[in-house]
Amino acid sequence: MRTFLLLSSLSFALFVGIILISSRLPSPMPEQAVEGKLVWQKHNCISCHTLFGNGGYVGEDLTNITRKETPSQIVNYLIKPPVVPPNKYTHHPGLAIKDAQNLVHYLEFISTIPTLGWPPQKEKAGKES
Amino acid sequence: MKLLSFLPFLGKTQKPVVRKQQFLAQKISRRYCFTAVTLFALQSVVAVTGAIDLVIPDLPSPIPFEFGRAIHLGLADLWPLIGTMGMVYYFITAELDREIYSPPLARWQYWIVVLFSLAIFTSLSFKIGNGREFLEGLPVLYMGICISLALASYNLIRTLFMVKNNITPAAAVMTVGIIFLLLLLLPNTIFYSNPITDEATKFWVVHLWEEMAFELTSAGFIATFYVVSGLADRAKVEKWLYLEASLAVVGGLYGTGHHYYWIGFPAVWLVIGSLVSIVEVIPVGILVHMTYKGLKSKKNRSRREKLTLWLLLSSVFYHITGASLLGLLITIPWVNLYMHGTYVTSGHAHLALFGTLGFLVLSGCYYILSRGSEPTLKGYKSGVLAVILLNVGLLGMASALLAAGLKESYLWRYLGMDFEQVRLQLNLYLFIRALGGAVFALGDLFLFWLICKTWKQTKLPKR
Ligand code: HEM
Ligand code: HEM
Ligand SMILES: [Fe+2]
Numbered sequence: 345m346r347t348f349l350l351l352s353s354l355s356f357a358l359f360v361g362i363i364l365i366s367s368r369l370p371s372p373m374p375e376q377a378v379e380g381k382l383v384w385q386k387h388n389c390i391s392c393h394t395l396f397g398n399g400g401y402v403g404e405d406l407t408n409i410t411r412k413e414t415p416s417q418i419v420n421y422l423i424k425p426p427v428v429p430p431n432k433y434t435h436h437p438g439l440a441i442k443d444a445q446n447l448v449h450y451l452e453f454i455s456t457i458p459t460l461g462w463p464p465q466k467e468k469a470g471k472e473s
Numbered sequence: 474m475k476l477l478s479f480l481p482f483l484g485k486t487q488k489p490v491v492r493k494q495q496f497l498a499q500k501i502s503r504r505y506c507f508t509a510v511t512l513f514a515l516q517s518v519v520a521v522t523g524a525i526d527l528v529i530p531d532l533p534s535p536i537p538f539e540f541g542r543a544i545h546l547g548l549a550d551l552w553p554l555i556g557t558m559g560m561v562y563y564f565i566t567a568e569l570d571r572e573i574y575s576p577p578l579a580r581w582q583y584w585i586v587v588l589f590s591l592a593i594f595t596s597l598s599f600k601i602g603n604g605r606e607f608l609e610g611l612p613v614l615y616m617g618i619c620i621s622l623a624l625a626s627y628n629l630i631r632t633l634f635m636v637k638n639n640i641t642p643a644a645a646v647m648t649v650g651i652i653f654l655l656l657l658l659l660p661n662t663i664f665y666s667n668p669i670t671d672e673a674t675k676f677w678v679v680h681l682w683e684e685m686a687f688e689l690t691s692a693g694f695i696a697t698f699y700v701v702s703g704l705a706d707r708a709k710v711e712k713w714l715y716l717e718a719s720l721a722v723v724g725g726l727y728g729t730g731h732h733y734y735w736i737g738f739p740a741v742w743l744v745i746g747s748l749v750s751i752v753e754v755i756p757v758g759i760l761v762h763m764t765y766k767g768l769k770s771k772k773n774r775s776r777r778e779k780l781t782l783w784l785l786l787s788s789v790f791y792h793i794t795g796a797s798l799l800g801l802l803i804t805i806p807w808v809n810l811y812m813h814g815t816y817v818t819s820g821h822a823h824l825a826l827f828g829t830l831g832f833l834v835l836s837g838c839y840y841i842l843s844r845g846s847e848p849t850l851k852g853y854k855s856g857v858l859a860v861i862l863l864n865v866g867l868l869g870m871a872s873a874l875l876a877a878g879l880k881e882s883y884l885w886r887y888l889g890m891d892f893e894q895v896r897l898q899l900n901l902y903l904f905i906r907a908l909g910g911a912v913f914a915l916g917d918l919f920l921f922w923l924i925c926k927t928w929k930q931t932k933l934p935k936r
Pocket of ligand 1: 679796809
């Protein structure tokens with residue numbers, strides 16, 4: 345019994361330690377990106393989209409969206425949200441312009457985080473070009 | 474009424490039997506279990522609505538999909554939590570054969586966890602939340618859940634100290650499980666600006682609650698139940714329990730690595746995650762072996778025990794298939810690279826979270842709530858019918874999700890097709906999933922009905 349308790353607490357402490365070391369960011373996070381993260385959370389974007397592949401399955405993964413579309417394209421999409429297919433009337437949720445800009449900063453920051461070659465199809469596109 | 478009489482539920486489903494003296498803690502655990510089963514019934518109704526929302530365009534709904542999904546995920550963690558709290562009190566009292574340290578504290582704990590859980594669901598339905606997957610409610614509300622877990626930990630530790638020299642392994646393992654639930658939830662009550670830390674910490678609940686803390690509480694229940702029902706003798710069960718507990722802690726902890734592959738962590742986690750996940754599977758294999766031998770040896774059981782066993786065996790089945798084998802397959806980094814973040818994950822999530830943990834908690838809750846009664850043949854049949862519907866529904870739902878996920882992985886991740894185009898091709902699978910969900914919900918409501926009747930019948934007059 346004592347061994348089990350000791351084992352549990354030691355493994356847990358070690359585990360927390362390596363996680364703290366592992367989660368260092370590649371560069372400091374800009375203020376606006378932090379604001380953008382709050383916007384992301386407030387509107388519950390994760391229910392439909394994934395970041396790093398974790399989240400909902402309705403919408404596209406947004407980890408690298410800022411590499412495919414320009415900031416102004418994304419901001420425009422969010423402040424004047426279009427109808428999402430296959431719906432005929434239902435629009436994508438919309439944001440105020442300030443929020444949309446901060447959010448794009450957050451997504452730009454996300455795309456700078458190295459993900460060890462995930463998602464795979466990005467790698468393929470890279471090889472072709 | 475005549476029309477419905479083919480349903481075995483109508484009429485008498487339970488007959489009373491004399492019961493032994495009951496501890497206060499066991500009486501209190503009934504309200505935990507009953508609440509858990511009720512929330513489970515609510516969950517499948519919410520879920521079917523959500524699944525239909527996904528396949529019918531422009532479906533009007535009072536709660537938008539993104540918040541409905543949040544409520545579904547909140548329920549997925551919280552009803553098993555509430556049920557587990559009840560089970561731990563019940564089976565610790567049974568194991569130690571004495572009252573817990575403080576029954577009033579257990580009552581307070583109940584009200585706190587229920588109020589804060591309801592607050593999470595209510596605020597989410599008003600679109601107020603914190604947008605972290607599985608923990609979508611406001612952080613303060615999770616503080617409330619932590620308070621409840623802290624009360625539970627304190628109460629259980631004091632209980633163990635009262636018996637000092639007669640602590641049984643099952644009692645100790647369940648207590649450690651509850652303490653871990655608390656420790657793992659606490660860091661999730663604050664805001665992280667760092668997205669990597671945020672993601673890593675989230676999996677302390679998404680993975681470590683299920684694959685470590687609940688694994689410990691479940692193991693305690695399985696051990697106690699196997700001894701009581703004569704499926705295995707105490708010595709054998711306790712040997713397994715020690716192994717299971719140690720491997721669950723070590724394997725569970727470092728196995729979290731299988732969620733850390735692509736979130737910005739160093740590559741060493743690919744190695745840790747994939748190797749340690751293998752360790753997670755070992756105790757399940759032994760459990761299956763032990764169960765198999767136990768089932769072959771003893772034949773005549775009461776109907777109440779048999780119904781509990783149907784639920785428990787379902788859990789063991791999904792533990793080895795949907796959780797362990799499928800989990801191990803998608804843990805392989807080369808596989809995970811392609812199917813990560815597709816519907817395959819969702820298929821595994823349903824098989825593992827409901828299949829393993831959900832069935833187990835239902836089994837414990839049924840056992841506790843039916844104490845002091847014995848199902849009539851009718852009641853027993855309706856219970857079995859409910860279990861069959863739940864299984865058929867779950868398998869239908871999960872196979873559709875896995876098929877959708879495989880197609881999605883191939884077209885989108887492997888061939889690199891456009892996401893929107895691929896998604897439109899998945900509609901048929903999602904439709905079948907919704908059908909499976911409906912069957913599942915039907916089974917859920919049947920079981921809820923049966924348990925309601927049982928609960929009413931076994932209620933003791935107020936003293
Ligand atoms: C009772 C046991 C288990 C439960 C309740 C469970 C539950 C879950 C859930 C809910 C998810 C989805 C997480 C998300 O959406 O982000 C998940 C993902 C995953 N599980 Fe399990 N699981 C169990 C056992 C296992 C085992 C034993 C393994 C491996 C040996 C495993 C490997 C995985 C992997 C690799 C993923 C990530 C899928 C992805 O990359 O998207 N699971 N699990
Ligand atoms: C009537 C039965 C059910 C139906 C129809 C259903 C439907 C759904 C739907 C529509 C989603 C959202 C998927 C998406 O984003 O596209 C979901 C996610 C989820 N559900 Fe269920 N569900 C059911 C039962 C359950 C039960 C009983 C549990 C656990 C106790 C559960 C746990 C989960 C989890 C963990 C996720 C997140 C999956 C992931 O992120 O991979 N569900 N479910
Ligand atoms: Fe996991």
